[in-house]
Amino acid sequence: MSFSFGTNIRMTVFGGSHTAGIGCVLDGIPAGTAIDLDEVRRFMARRAPGGSATSTARSEADEFELLSGIQDGHATGGAIAAVIRNTNTRSQDYSGYLETPRPGHSDLAAILKYGEYHDIRGGGHFSGRLTAPLCFAGGLCLQLLQARGVKFAAHILSLGGVTDKPFDPLAPSDADAILTNALPVILPEAAAKMTEKILAAKADGDSLGGVIECAVTGLPAGVGEPMYDSVESVIAHAVFSVPAVKGLEFGAGFAAAGMRGSENNDSLFFDENGKLGAKTNNAGGILGGITTGMPVIFRAAVKPTPSVAVPQETVNMKTNTNTQITVGGRHDPSILPRAVPAITAAAAVAIADLMAAGRFL
Amino acid sequence: MSFSFGTNIRMTVFGGSHTAGIGCVLDGIPAGTAIDLDEVRRFMARRAPGGSATSTARSEADEFELLSGIQDGHATGGAIAAVIRNTNTRSQDYSGYLETPRPGHSDLAAILKYGEYHDIRGGGHFSGRLTAPLCFAGGLCLQLLQARGVKFAAHILSLGGVTDKPFDPLAPSDADAILTNALPVILPEAAAKMTEKILAAKADGDSLGGVIECAVTGLPAGVGEPMYDSVESVIAHAVFSVPAVKGLEFGAGFAAAGMRGSENNDSLFFDENGKLGAKTNNAGGILGGITTGMPVIFRAAVKPTPSVAVPQETVNMKTNTNTQITVGGRHDPSILPRAVPAITAAAAVAIADLMAAGRFL
């Protein structure tokens, strides 16, 4: 526990990096929802490894087999299930990591929790590979939401000291630009510089973290529940489940902590067309835990991939001695490009679940 | 929905700022757990309003009446319930806010969600007053955890440009100092300066946000579940439910996003006594979503109180016109001092629930 998330729309994922398969069961998609599986595939392709020089050398298409729940392009009301085969699992011996955990990796925690039973191959069920079934679920929820006018966009806001153009918090309209660039960023020049930084880190056998910004537009007002199912709470629950996420902020976030109330409060107005607007969006579209109709904006801090090919200090848990380790294998020098769809997917499932709870679906 | 949080230990809160009472039902505390209600009262007193010049003029003791679940100083295995009366509810007319929502406040979202049925008096169930029953639950969980060696400490890390001494991430041992100062900060001089800043904002009819840092020590390794019930996910779910929290980070958090992997990874070692240690704690005591045995450290960004006595632009939802508002009433110039126990309580309930799930309780 717990490989499930959600109440009225519930996603259950399974598998590990080197098990026979990984997959997802998505329950609660209303019968009759139109689903374009090719669109899901395109979304998942953005997460799949091996797309470029900036990602891991492990190349897998992440091709899923649909097992149930969709018929003639529509959800049937049954659980939607899909399996993705693990085909490109190297025969490398991971068992040493049960003795000498890789710093920054889940190894240490997993050994202390599961002991010798931990499936450490490729990180087992802690592997970032588990974001593939998350993206399957997210891809379906994105379509469900899109049909109701709710759209998501996300980009790498910063990486290796390079900063992309932030979203306009009142009108985040750069989704098309993001999809055009090789990296999911708005500005081509930022994409180019980030690529340089990633390749430089790769050349050093090292890795880079970064910040991802996500915007959700078209959300009706009133989504979210008071107290313990606030929009922030539920998105945070989902997004912090994406491996490597260590921070999250909504709207002005940590910057709001440095403001005065008169400065942070978003002034309201009706525009000339009688449409409710706000002069700023420090609230990130959420007040009292409930959406206001303004864009929901959040930023997630993603730590650098822990698997780096430089010598690191660690311990041997069997001999109780100190030792060094240099992690081999095929790893992403920066997980950021692939984390963009994963974080989008997590948010999409969270919001779909909240909209179902609030009878918006 | 949803006024409940937790699975194996479940807290349910109820009430609004001006209803007859507010309260809490806490289910799942193991029978036989020793509970010192006076200790709970002392913890709740740290949250209660009216303690000083830096807080709201509304003065209520937050005195609770225990209704069930504790007998002769021990949990019986039944649900623990308590009610707190709302005694000091001014007869002020809040109904105007149903027409002209206060910027930055829950008013707008609540009106759009509930319409005329929203109990807007004092913010209704969105009021920060709902953190009183949260602190009741948290106070009980703190005792449950303390008996197993798990301790919490929290302080205001920054406010109005003043920064307190951060916790030593490997040995956050300043809990006593925090409790000594008038404000929950480590350094007396920082407390004094923050007080000045709060009083200055108060004099201007304005308010201040800030950052709260919390440390949890003594946690066993292995707490937390992979994927969707990671320690980060569950703490985040609870902490983002505390009104005004807009950001959260664990360990190095957003700073980790700027590091290389070789820098961010925490090196492991056995010390001379054979005790497992780490040279840094950028992970905030959590790897793969699971505790490692290192201190869990997080920081929450708290926005400034939205109720400020300066003129603000807003709208009249009834006449569909733009207007101005100046919010009166008794409000905290900074909610930070009172948010410290609230955030501690949220984290304590979250961790207690995770420990129950992992059979640590």
Next chain:
Amino acid sequence: MSFSFGTNIRMTVFGGSHTAGIGCVLDGIPAGTAIDLDEVRRFMARRAPGGSATSTARSEADEFELLSGIQDGHATGGAIAAVIRNTNTRSQDYSGYLETPRPGHSDLAAILKYGEYHDIRGGGHFSGRLTAPLCFAGGLCLQLLQARGVKFAAHILSLGGVTDKPFDPLAPSDADAILTNALPVILPEAAAKMTEKILAAKADGDSLGGVIECAVTGLPAGVGEPMYDSVESVIAHAVFSVPAVKGLEFGAGFAAAGMRGSENNDSLFFDENGKLGAKTNNAGGILGGITTGMPVIFRAAVKPTPSVAVPQETVNMKTNTNTQITVGGRHDPSILPRAVPAITAAAAVAIADLMAAGRFL
């Protein structure tokens, strides 16, 4: 755990027979739902003790105090909470039952689960008194459902060898008759005979069980979820939580087990007005776990009150010896009359929760 039931509409109860209070928190009632609290009181009065010679001598009005969630006769969207004081708690010493559990009572199980920490006074949180907050929640849900045309009726179908007229499974229309009689039965002569049987058992210091039949009409088709949230599953979960219920059947129930398929299947037809009907209702209005639009009919077997004033064999758990016990105190010779509203309430909460899940609310 677990004093909560429900997902989208969640009831949480608390308290024990002799704690300061018992009560209920009901979360998820849509904002704007009209609530007549006097109607709730009338419903709860049907459960309250001391109404007649056939019930316990403990007399309490079950008067609740509303703490939150309803304003000007409408739900606000906040959690609805109420507390009922325990006023008529005799000073009798119950502690002996911690040593010599009463046969058929929860004592034995509670001692083995909680040890000395069990609050055994009046049965603690296992007391039938906890059906008072259940009836509070049920009374609210009945109003919520009534506004959508869904009605409940329940009666004692059999008691002490006396059988009431069963509901017409296709048109259970005897609700008014049930409310007219002193006991909740359809036929006055059955009511009279059952009263005799109860008084005779009372005179013997003994008690009687019986069967309660409940009908729900006006339910739309499509309520309930496949597999694990079937209508039968969710009603059963709730109804088996009412103390003393030991059996439950839907439609033809156990009789269906003795039929052939051709006999048990309900033939369908359109009547002259084009309305879909069935010639029988062996399915109890539920096929595949989902409502069909026919009345939902179920019957619950209620065991006789275990507290009887005749000598019984039991054990002394402290001395590990066999002994006898004669249970004193004020007890119902038959809980059946008071179980009728309790079972109705349980079913009402279950169906309200299912209707919320299915977006019927």
Next chain:
Amino acid sequence: MSFSFGTNIRMTVFGGSHTAGIGCVLDGIPAGTAIDLDEVRRFMARRAPGGSATSTARSEADEFELLSGIQDGHATGGAIAAVIRNTNTRSQDYSGYLETPRPGHSDLAAILKYGEYHDIRGGGHFSGRLTAPLCFAGGLCLQLLQARGVKFAAHILSLGGVTDKPFDPLAPSDADAILTNALPVILPEAAAKMTEKILAAKADGDSLGGVIECAVTGLPAGVGEPMYDSVESVIAHAVFSVPAVKGLEFGAGFAAAGMRGSENNDSLFFDENGKLGAKTNNAGGILGGITTGMPVIFRAAVKPTPSVAVPQETVNMKTNTNTQITVGGRHDPSILPRAVPAITAAAAVAIADLMAAGRFL
């Protein structure tokens, strides 16, 4: 929703009768639990179709492919997932049933719930075939529980007027005999007579219902939670999810409703070895919703298979006219033999979840 069951041990099933596959995800099995997959296969074989003249002609081995969660014969702590292919799905046209629902079948309810989107092939996700993944989960839980001394036995207690020997409620010790007979019954002569009855019904194109009795021994005292997670509630929730179950009773059940308290109460005693015993087990091993350590005994009423080859009255939902139908296809003349493992599985998952909640696992 909802294809999931359980809180601390959670089973999620997916698929429909004619989808590419059906399967199960089981989350919460403790890392290190020894699992013999061949033993799971043997258990599932008892449910698989086509074993004999008394079952459906559809023959499928129900062979599952393990996708994740078990490594070297032990649970890893990850989610355990398996898929079963649907290989023997006849190309028969089911679409007519969207117009003319089969009486007693899920068709009517499913059409009214899902409209044209219902996957009606073979009953879609309402098919009894979904008990295959249930049996996968149950087979795993049986091993988990067996390792703690908890054992399950179940048999057909009655079918077509033939009654098997009931379990001795104090010592249900006939598990071996049940497994020996062709049908899961204790007495060979009852098995023979039931077989005759089934074949006679089959010859008539008709079907038979029956009653299944299940006993759980070796359960520790204290399992189950007060009120809404009583053992009866949770088992009932699971067992009523098995298609065709329309009634359930624990211990004396409906017979208890006809008893006096002095008769129904189970007298307690210490035997000569100091072991706590009861003279009867009318409580079915459960008091106050909690296990007492006595065997848990329950009986489930299973309705006859609705698919019968005799003409039945039904409606055409498209033309709004009355019509007749004769259901073809391959169907079980009695589902009882195959329902025995399904009901056992449901109870095993329910009890495993309750034991996890109570920290018995």
